[in-house]
């Protein structure tokens with residue numbers, strides 16, 4: 001019998017997971033899984049729970065919560081030789097990763113996608129000794145994601161990020177950084193840099209319009225030093241995916257990226273604090289298998305040359 005381990009954050013976003021636990025476990029059992037669950041207790045617990053699930057050789061690990069919980073679960077899976085398949089139940093505030101994979105926010109519908117069994121391989125980002133599944137970045141503006149109080153996030157959802165962004169915009173300074181990417185070099189002042197695996201970041205769904213989640217490449221975006229008015233103009237372009245050709249933006253694909261600064265620059269990994277620069281990024285090609293609604297995902301994310309279960313990295 002197949003075994004599934006549900007790792008859920010009872011405090012995520014709308015705090016609705018607790019009410020749906022019985023429904024989730026029942027749907028899994030009906031689909032032929034022996035299912036059990038673990039409620040996370042605080043920072044880092046989802047990573048330990050995922051490691052234990054690997055030791056116990058679960059076939060499937062389901063991360064239920066926001067992007068922070070999914071990131072923690074991936075950190076418990078990615079470093080292992082045997083890696084269970086990953087299911088996602090989005091219950092956070094932004095759910096960028098779930099949005100990129102068209103996994104619905106309705107809990108029952110998200111479980112149905114797992115029980116249906118359709119999967120794709122996804123690339124994972126490694127930065128120094130940690131992993132990310134959606135986006136890493138640095139620069140003052142990226143720090144706002146963890147300055148938003150969690151109570152405000154629960155109350156206002158994504159709007160909380162935008163409010164915090166508006167409040168912080170006038171004080172955002174550029175950082176002096178150097179970025180080496182697949183043999184090329186950027187040196188200078190930048191407002192921010194983003195290293196993305198999917199097309200969906202902070203609710204902007206066209207930030208990396210041509211990205212594929214399983215091509216082995218990061219989308220690198222560098223926003224050069226600009227003033228506030230220009231910043232707002234480029235952010236407006238980004239809503240439509242038209243920022244990539246702006247002269248203030250460098251947009252490139254790369255599988256290895258090194259970032260360095262003489263200043264103290266914080267890193268953000270999947271929306272959480274991820275240490276300080278310097279950073280070395282490596283793309284782990286098709287490292288995890290994730291359950292998705294195959295009919296709904298973007299054609300760019302649907303590999304035609306993939307056999308389920310095949311190992312790449």
Ligand SMILES: Nc1ncnc2c1ncn2[C@@H]1O[C@H](COP(=O)(O)OP(=O)(O)OP(=O)(O)O)[C@@H](O)[C@H]1O
Nearest residue numbers: 013040041042043065066067068069092093094095
């Ligand atoms: N029982 C708990 N009590 C308090 N915090 C917890 C608990 N379990 C996990 N956490 C922490 O909550 C953090 C954020 O949770 P998560 O990402 O799931 O939800 P969110 O913040 O509402 O959503 P999003 O990340 O999409 O904005 C996790 O990184 C984890 O460290």
